[in-house]
Amino acid sequence: xxxxxxxxxxxxxxxxxxxxxxxxxxxxxxxxxxxxxxxxxxxxxxxxxxxxxxxxxxxxxxxxxxxxxxxxxxxxxxxxxxxxxxxxxxxxxxxxxxxxxxxxxxxxxxxxxxxxxxxxxxxxxxxxxxxxxxxxxxxxxxxxxxxxxxxxxxxxxxxxxxxxxxxxxxxxxxxxxxxxxxxxxxxxxxxxxxxxxxx
DNA sequence: TCTTCGATTGTCT
DNA sequence: GACAATCGAAGAA
Numbered sequence: 458x459x460x461x462x463x464x465x466x467x468x469x470x471x472x473x474x475x476x477x478x479x480x481x482x483x484x485x486x487x488x489x490x491x492x493x494x495x496x497x498x499x500x501x502x503x504x505x506x507x508x509x510x511x512x513x514x515x516x517x518x519x520x521x522x523x524x525x526x527x528x529x530x531x532x533x534x535x536x537x538x539x540x541x542x543x544x545x546x547x548x549x550x551x552x553x554x555x556x557x558x559x560x561x562x563x564x565x566x567x568x569x570x571x572x573x574x575x576x577x578x579x580x581x582x583x584x585x586x587x588x589x590x591x592x593x594x595x596x597x598x599x600x601x602x603x604x605x606x607x608x609x610x611x612x613x614x615x616x617x618x619x620x621x622x623x624x625x626x627x628x629x630x631x632x633x634x635x636x637x638x639x640x641x642x643x644x645x646x647x648x649x650x651x652x653x654x655x656x
Numbered sequence: 657t658c659t660t661c662g663a664t665t666g667t668c669t
Numbered sequence: 670g671a672c673a674a675t676c677g678a679a680g681a682a
Contacts, residue, residue, distance in 0.1 A: 500663070509663070519678055536664050537675030543663085556663055587662050630663050 460498030461604045461611040467527035468545045471501035471553040474546045476645050480618035480652075483560055486609045487590040492592050495615050498558035498646035500628045502543075505552060507641075509634035514553030522600055523552035531612055532589070532599040539586035540595050543601055544612070558585045558629070560603055560647050608632075622651045 498586040502510040511520040522531040522536040525558045531543040536641045569591040582588035625642040
C-alpha cells in the first residue's frame with residue numbers, strides 16, 4: 458500500500474503546491490471500495506489578500522478549515538447542489554488552499570460510473586463538482602487528514618509531471634474578484650493524454 | 657430577518 | 670451561447 462504524500466508537501470506556496478499536485482493520486486475509500494484518479498487540474502487560493510479566495514473577508518464558520526493545519530481537506534457546498542474538494546496548504550493561520558478541478562479515473566471505475574449517472578467516462582471527473590460526486594465526497598469528509606494512511610480520503614504519490622506538459626492560466630469562475638487576482642495564472646493542468654501514453 | 661449570490665453543471669435553443 | 674436548478678453562507682438592514 459503506497460504511503461500518502463507527507464505533510465511537508467503542503468507547506469510550500471499555494472501555486473507551487475497546486476503545480477506539484479499534478480500527477481499525484483487522489484484516493485477515496487468509502488462504501489468499502491477504493492476509488493482513485495490521477496490529478497489533472499488544480500487551482501491555488503492564496504491568503505486573505507487574494508480577492509478570489511474564500512478567506513478574502515476574513516475567517517468565517519465556512520472557511521475556518523483554511524486557517525487550520527496544512528494537509529487537511531476543505532470541502533464546501535455551493536450552488537445549492539455541489540460539493541467542491543480542496544486541500545489546505547501553508548502553515549496554520551495562513552488561509553490558503555488548492556482546489557481539485559479534474560482527475561483521470563483509475564480505480565473504482567464501476568462505482569464512479571454509477572455515481573455519475575452512467576455518463577461517458579471522460580465526463581466523470583472533468584470538473585470540481587463532478588469529481589467530488591464520482592468519488593462520493595461530501596461535507597462528511599470535510600476536515601480529514603489527506604496525509605494520514607488511515608484516512609478514507611488521501612493523496613498518494615503518482616507520476617512525476619515535467620514542466621513541458623504543464624499548462625497554466627487564470628482561475629475559473631471568479632469574475633467577482635478584482636485585479637490582479639482575477640488574472641493570476643494560478644490554474645494548472647495537464648492533458649490526460651500524457652498519462653494515457655504512460656504504459 | 658431579508659437579500660444576494662456562488663471556486664458549477666446539465667439542458668435547451 | 671443562454672439559463673435554470675437549488676440552498677446555505679455571508680453581508681446588509
